[in-house]
Amino acid sequence: MITDGCHRDTRMIQALGFPVFSRGSRPVDISGRGTVVSHGRPVEVAGVRVEPGDVVFAEIDGIAVIPQAVADEVVTRAFEKVAKEDGAREDLRNGGLLAEVWARYKVL
Structure with missing residues (x-):
């Protein structure tokens, strides 16, 4: 659940x-005090418009809203970046120098 309000x-x-992302507890x-007025329509959460069908990815470091029209491309690029980051971490764990790892992957 993602809310622009609080949870308890x-x-x-x-x-x-159950994953909950909110402004706090x-x-x-x-x-x-709360009423469901509709569903399946655009909403704004923390200043970000979310349309039905958008991909919402939430984890401890934050939330990303990916418009449905570009979701496939964004997910593909995200997995490519994760693969580079995984390779960079592995090289660093194996004693690679920071400058060498940066030159090879261009991510840290």
């Missing part, structure tokens, strides 16, 4: 393995 019951949510429930 953090420990219980983590124990469930707050010990107040939503009862009587």
Whole structure:
């Protein structure tokens, strides 16, 4: 779940393995204050417009919203970059010099 608001019951949510990305935790429930007004339409979260069909990738370092029209290209490029980063880390673990690793992969 991604929300532009807060969440509560953090420990219980983590124990469930349910991923929640929010502005933070707050010990107040939503009862009587929240209403679902629609679904399947564009929304704005933290100033970013999210359209139905967009790819939303969230992890501990942040959230990326990828427009559906370019999602295939972005995912392909992301996996290419990850492969380079994995190679660079492996070379560094094996004693490679930083300058050599940068020259080979152009990522760190």
